[in-house]
Amino acid sequence: MLSIGSLAKRTGVKVPTIRYYEQMGLLKAAERSEGNQRRYERSDLERLAFIRHARDLGLDIPAIRELIRLSEHSQQPCAxxxxxxxxxxxxxxxxxxxxxxxxxxxxxxxxxxxxxxxxxxxxxxxxxxxxxxxxxxx
Amino acid sequence: MLSIGSLAKRTGVKVPTIRYYEQMGLLKAAERSEGNQRRYERSDLERLAFIRHARDLGLDIPAIRELIRLSEHSQQPCAxxxxxxxxxxxxxxxxxxxxxxxxxxxxxxxxxxxxxxxxxxxxxxxxxxxxxxxxxxx
DNA sequence: ATAATTCCTACAGTCACTAGAGCTTCAAGA
DNA sequence: TCTTGAAGCTCTAGTGACTGTAGGAATTAT
Missing domain, CATH: 1.20.5 (Single alpha-helices involved in coiled-coils or other helix-helix interfaces)
Known part of the structure; x- marks a missing residue:
């Protein structure tokens, strides 16, 4: 389980930006520690890397949201x-x-x-x- | 004397944008009619065309402000x-x-x-x- | 005279963050 | 165990260059 800071370090995405992505619905709301701090697992790290990569390529947030939605239906056509x-x-x-x-x-x-x-x-x-x-x- | 609407039509700059430029100090505060509406003269039209041209070329507002300042000192070097x-x-x-x-x-x-x-x-x-x-x- | 249009100010919204205030929690050393 | 400093929390406001809206006043056309 990673804190938001370690997740930030590993992905190169700043802490406030991670919170922002959560707010925008790109990352699902993270689990919380007893003291209400966010805790992340491997799958979150992968999704954040996906988001960052898409942003680096210039895709906007609604487009990324859609791509994430699509990526979750692995049997659908990719048109x-x-x-x-x-x-x-x-x-x-x-x-x-x-x-x-x-x-x-x-x-x-x-x-x-x-x-x-x-x-x-x-x-x-x-x-x-x-x-x-x-x-x-x- | 032009109303803000006619100035907008002649320059292709939208009415709220003209007011915005005034607020940003690119256009000097216009004279007003008895009923408090803005009235423009030829020199304002020229300056607005200058601004629009610079914006079309992608210059930002501080840069344009500086260019206007410079253009008013016609004897200074243009470096x-x-x-x-x-x-x-x-x-x-x-x-x-x-x-x-x-x-x-x-x-x-x-x-x-x-x-x-x-x-x-x-x-x-x-x-x-x-x-x-x-x-x-x- | 009246109706339609244009104008006024002031404020909220856009996009993808970024920065700050004020407070709480966590991890590590003494 | 206590302390201290880093890192975390929420909420709000600011960025740039506009654009859109609300509610009301002035102007123009019929």
Whole structure:
């Protein structure tokens, strides 16, 4: 049986975050010691590792909740789990695409300006003031 | 003189967002009509366009506040404005790099699984349960 | 004149935590 | 056994950049 602190150390998830996951229904309410402190077992450690891994991949809490639900029905088809992951992948790709446009635009603005002149002539400021100086839309 | 609604329409910034920018000190407190409604002039429209453009490029509010401050000292050198933009560009690039790693990992997980089998065998679920199945670190 | 629209302030909610206050329990050394 | 310090508990508020709502006042259109 692990205390919340040891569970935190072993998984790299901070103590308040573990309590938060319990509150959000990702971890089932832990058993308690006589003095009302949480006590965890191996299965909790595995589930927390699952959650952390999913969060590291950027999945949000409702998605993780759903994945946990699915993982408990081992005989069901896995199409739903697939769909969640695929949708998230698509969202990540969209974010990348948007950021790449930003990167281009910022790069263009920054490299027009070498910091050696006055604000009045500064391309950074001028580009922000005047959308017409932009190349793409954003 | 524009009402807050017309200013919103012309700039594409929502009415509550305009009030929020005023609260955050990006827009100076607007003049008021007899009945206490905000009235804007051309210069406010330009500043709001500046703010919106900067937000579209992903700059946060403190950065925008600083840029506005700088833009009001037209004789100062523009090194600070440059630095803000360059730092932001670097942050954007970092975000892209992180997302690309995620994309790779998610792609690998998703393409291992065609949705045609049971949860028990599902690569999505298994990959989340077992970090050992990952290629890179994240 | 009246009805429809827009405006006002102030406050709650979003997401995934994080930090703090004020108190209790636990583990280890003397 | 006692003490002390670390770790635990609950509850609340704060983060960033808005968005939404409630309840009421002002403005605009018919």
């Amino acid at each position: 739903d789990a697939d769909r969640i992951a695929a949708e998230h992948l698509a969202a990540v790709r969209e974010k990348i695409a948007r950021l790449r446009k930003l990167e281009q635009e910022l790069d263009r603005i920054v490299s027009h300006c070498d910091g050696g002149h006055s604000i009045e002539e500064c391309y950074v400021i001028r580009a922000l003031s005047d959308h017409g100086l932009c190349e793409g839309e954003h | 600070d404005a440059d630095r803000i933009a360059a730092e932001h560009l670097a942050a954007v690039r970092e975000k892209i790099a992180r997302l690309r790693k995620l994309e790779q990992e998610l792609d690998r997980i998703v393409s291992h699984c065609d949705g045609g089998h049971s949860i028990e065998e599902c690569y999505v679920i298994r990959a989340l349960s077992d970090h050992g199945l990952c290629e890179g670190e994240h």
